Amino acid sequence: MSGRHRLANRRKHEVAEFECDGVRFIAGIGRSVDGQIAELFLNAGKPGCAAETAARDAAIILSIALQHGCPLDTIQHALTKLADGKSPAGPIGRALEIFEG
16 A cells, blocks of 8 residues: 555544434544545444444544545445445445535
8 A cells, every 4th residue: 555645734624414223423524635535533422332433443444544545436335235235334334425425
C-alpha cells in the first residue's frame, strides 16, 4: 500500500443520523480536497454498548484504508449485503450509502 494521504487540518464535516437493526447511529464524514470520502466517524445512540464499539472500530479501519489508497468502491463491494444482494446490511455500508447517495 502507498503512504497515508494526510487530510487538511480544516475540512468540511457532514453529519447524518440513521437506524440499522434497531440501533440509532450518528455518522460523520470528512472529504479529501477532491471531494472523495476520506474518513468516517460512527457512534451509536447508546455509548459503551457493543454495537458502538464495533461501529467505531470499523469506521477507524475504513478511514485508515481510505487514507492509504484503498478505493471506496472496493470497500463497499466487500461489505455484507442484505438478501437482495445490493443493499448494505451493516452501519458502515449504510452510512456510506447516505453520503454517496
